Amino acid sequence: MTVPVLELTRLSKRYGEVTAVAGLSLKLEPGEVVALLGENGAGKSTVVNMITGMTRPDTGQIHLQGKEVHLDTPRDALDRGIGVVHQHYALVGNFTVAETLALGRAGPGVLDRKVLHADVRRVAERIGMQMDPAALVGSLDVAGQQRVEILKALSRKVSLLVLDEPTAVLSPEDAARLFDVVRALRADGVAILMVTHRLADVFAVCDRAAVMHAGHLVCDLPVASATKQGLISAMISGNTDMAQLPGLPVQANVLPDRPPTPVSDTPIRVSVRNLKLLRANGSQAVQGLGFDIRAGEIMALAGIDGNGQSELVQCLAGLNLPDDGTAEICGCRSDGHWTPRLLRNAGVAHVPDDRRRYGIISDLSLSANMMLSHFFSPRYGRTVLDRARARDDTRRAIDEYDIRTTGPDQPIGRLSGGNQQKLVLARELLAGPRVILAAHPSRGLDIRTIGAVQDILRRQRDAGAAILLVSADLDEIRALADRVVVLAAGTAFGPVAMADTDMAQIGAWMAGHA
Amino acid sequence: DTLRIALVLPGSVTDGTFNSAANTGIQSAKEKYDIEVSVRENTDFAEISEVLLSYAREGYDVVIGHGFQFAEPVMEIHADYPDTWFIVNAAQVAAEPNVASFDNRWGDAGYIAGTVAAMVTQTGTIGHIGGIPVPVIEDYNAGFAKGAASVRDDVKVLSAYVGSFSDIARGAEITTSLIEQGADVVTSTGNENVVGTIQAAEKAGVMAIGTAFDSYEAAPDTIVTTALINMGENIDQAVGKVIDGSIEPKVYVLGLSENGIGLAPFRGRFETMLSDAQKADIDQMLADIESGKVTGQPE
């Protein structure tokens, strides 16, 4: 019998009133890949934090290679060969990628830039990833930063690798490459614990699936004997025996209730002409882009992250000005006044792709975060804030979106990642927007909520909103979009109606093939 | 029984000039008379009323404010505390029944310093460095120029202000800059900044004229002499007059004849530096000041 790499015994963690993890026991054998599943707020990240020395468990034991350990600091975990990619990664914005990898590994002495850069390239090559070692981490988009985190974890020798939602911001190609790495590590005997909301990931690379519900481990079984519907049921109901059964019907993957048909008679809400956008570092993000979005349609902006999507959405939201060309939304023109405030007043909602940078203010309560986007509308009063109304709205959102929180006064930073995202969505869709800029709206959401959100977006479309959906997920695009435009390396393909194309074509465009 | 006296100082007793002088005065008075003394240092302008009132309430018999800025607060409160004598130094105020002031003739002291400086200068350029231009310092500054001009009319008198009473480093640097511009005799008024001037002069090997305290000890090769401003004398006289009951609510201006100001002896290498004729001129000048024939005081 082999000694398990990691054994958790009755771990528990409470945050004030909330029991994040309750008596969880779990074992990982060498060379085993275990998926940790569960709804938003189920306690997955808390487990990760306890294994990696970020938080101390209230009770319970952790055994590594058969020996009990106390992981009081991340150093303790690192020293014992535990690598981690956190859900909310911590990077130093003004470090280069190479410096980021050197941090904590290089000695106090002189840094040889050449060696560091070669190091980055070596690790990146191992997983077939492109990475400029001299790029400033802060200038990368979330997906790029996620890649840096993965490189960071892989740059050390580990016997246990913990990945918290590693694929949430990765393109399918990058995810596939990551899985290759995971398989290679598995072959070397490394144990891997992977938190994910994508069931496809489970079946692609995992050996076992462990499902959490409200802090409890409700099932732990070989993937071979699990079914997708069964896992979903276990997550949602918390019922231990569900995972192997066909399961309950759930909202996820409901088919569109209207076939994708581009509208042609409704007013044009968003109009982009010959748009050129530069990145902060001066490189070209978008060039010669042109499209219209009409009321009542969903235009998908497909493409691998980092191909200008963030820049485009930020421009359309008024945060940046075009470097050439024009954009017009609901009568606001980018060559006139073009500010977030004006656009918001014109009815633009914006689900940002970098939630923690733009979307939330961690220290403030849910209801204070609720007001952020409606600050310049009379909704919460003109001079005096109508805080009661904001709390009512927040309470309603908590019910409607099933946000796991102690209430509207809890600081939003205390919520799990998925629950933060739910509040952002609730806020943006609150006032019946005329235009919705939705960048990865389902990023970090559990599978049930994804279904609900897709449903809401469709309803918003049917109610006449013009929606720009940024996504790298072909399933999501297929489920939602009426038309699609693809960005790859600064060039645009399309737009074309979904009915006139197929996923293979879109995939090819995303890879940059015309 | 024991008289209780409070001395309220604007600066620190260790400043080596303005505040030290007052403190030395009260300490020697303590040895001379049967008194109990409280000294309150570093009193910001904003705190003056609070401090004066507190002393008065606590029943002090004499409250001495050291500096012109005490005059007005004293005038505002004195009537409510008729059993306390309020005395202001370096100011000219008085009021029935219990306010008197003791002022030294700073202008005359400046005149004396200017005369000596003009006599010993080789370069014909001399300088005065003041802390902040408060009235007494401006008096000294004017007297200094006047005295120098009385010796030779081609003398160049430089003058500069530090902008602070306590910034000794800046005091030294300003002095250095005057020396670079040719001054070979410097003098200084204020508080700690004076120490800076003396150090800079010593370092550059030029001469300095002390003020207030006899500062010969501090730099024997540098200090020609000191234009004494005997603020200790103010205190001694005030305390003495309160004790023997002779104090009146009036302005006491202490000049050369009242020992309010004076000239320290020339010592060390400076004893021989001046010719007999020059020494006679100095004696004459002192006599003229005493008799009122010349003065450095503003008109």
Add this chain to the structure above:
Amino acid sequence: MLVLDRDSRVALMALAACALLLLGLIALAGESPLRVLAILIGDGFLTRAGLADALVRSIPLTLTGLGVALSFRAGVFNIGVDGQLLIGAALAMACAPILGPLPSALALPLLLLAGTLGGAIWGGIAGILKARFGANEIIATIMLNYIAIQMVSWLIRGPLQEPMGIFPRSEKLTASLRLPILFDGTRLSAGLIVAALACVAVWFLVARSRYGYALTVTGKNADAARYGGIQPAVIAFSVLCLSGALAGLAGIVEVSGLHGRLQEGFAGGIGITAIAVALLARLSPLWVPVAAFGFAGLYVGSDAIARLTAVPFPLVHVIEGTIVLAFLVLQIMPKAKDL
């Protein structure tokens, strides 16, 4: 029972060590530590005169503390309270001759307004430098402090000097321009009411108004503020004006309520204390007067020590410093809730 966590215990022990050292120093200076302590607390807070003096001192600390709290809330570090206070007082004093003849009910508010305006202008200069040129407000306000000090030094020897032209100070305000004294026998002026009103106004601004929300959001996350349509530059400029306005008001309240005229050093050291006040109050407007009163009492009590004991003056600063550290430790101990 109050259960202390590990940090609090360490803090308490550190504090005890400081206190012991302090008591040792006092004993070394030949005073009874207990007597010193009794005077500090008794004269600082408990006697009628001490209480009145503490209230007098807490007026400018409250007003400036409010200003600092506002700006720090927006993530704008206004270190320029001293300068804004001086310029506020100076501008008001420049207007005094025009206002003098007017009836007091009109003139006094106008005088306070002028002070407020002066402070706002001085703060606004830093605001423009920051909002328009991206200059760092910390340096800008520090530089403006030094400039203001010298400006006032010149003004009271130049254009604003009293007509006699002897003393470096302005002319005295006429009675109609003085804030009335609230209680006979004290120096406590209606400035106390001004400060109280300012507390309520700033509390309202911060906790209830949209502007206050924008401030807080900008301070916590400027990117998110931009996302929500708030312009951080506008916030920075306006909050420096507001913060300066409160400091300017403090300046003229000090002059009109206490000193009667402009003179050098009439409000020395308020700026840095105001920052401490605001931070100890956790930038919460309703805690500001509490913290201000605490500091004021500390200073009044220290004053009594300097007067009544043989403790050498510098040691008074050591006592003050130790007590500030004690304030800090007390603040972290029972996690004070925001008002």
Add this chain to the structure above:
Amino acid sequence: MDLMLLTGLLASGVRFAMPLLFAALGETVGQKSGVLNVGLEGIMLVGAFLAVAFSVATGSPWGGLLAATLGGAAMGLLHGFFAVRLKVDQIVSGLALILLGLGLSGFGYRLIFAGHQSIRVPGFERLDLGPLSDLPVLGPLLFSHHLLAYVGIFMAVGLWWILTRTGLGLTIRAVGENPKAADSVGIDVDKVRMRCAAFGGAMAGIGGAYLSTAQLAGFVEDMVAGRGFIAIACVVFARWNPLGVLAVALIFGIADAGQIRLQPFFPQIPYQFFIILPYVLALVALAGSAKSASLPAALAQPYRKA
């Protein structure tokens, strides 16, 4: 003659700059690690006092310098204990440091030197490099300052190199930018910060020592006279770059030296206008240099684990 004035100006500028330079370099390292110490003023005072006391006691300015360095480091650690370990507000803790420094230096001075009107303080002498120092213009310009001044310049370059080119620098910067990131790769955030705080204190102590034993030879109460605050402004102005700190401190020093040299030439202009000259220039430079300085992201923010 003009040349003499120029070399005098520069020499004086360097003297003005050095206390700022030392204190600001230490503060740069501290702030880079996330520790804001507004109490430099107090630490410099303690340094100035200890330097004098121990120069007299040991008969050598080096003894004084050592004492000032250690005393400064102790003050820095005290700040670190409160700000880093106990995680109280850093600005208020710095304020307490000012009061403590003011008091302890003044009290110590009175305790030791009470009544001694004129103590002789063995101060730092100007370096005499023989023929080099005798060179016209260049001699007085480059080769005749106090030894400490050369140490200061060397340290500026050295610290720049350490911060930008070494693993130690990387660690310090990470701790000040994103302590969580540093923590997650096993760096003990609080330990790094404590050491940086101690280093910052030691450097401020040296700055004080320069003031009392190189620029001057003696101690007076409150002799730092606001230089601690100007040093903080230098750090921000220089955008947390040690080489920038060197430049800014020198510019400030030379501007100050220039200002006092202009004063006597224009007696009709109120002297206050000369005093504000360096500050006005600073404001103009600020407005001109456009791009906003970006402070270490976690500056003054204590690091707490989740």
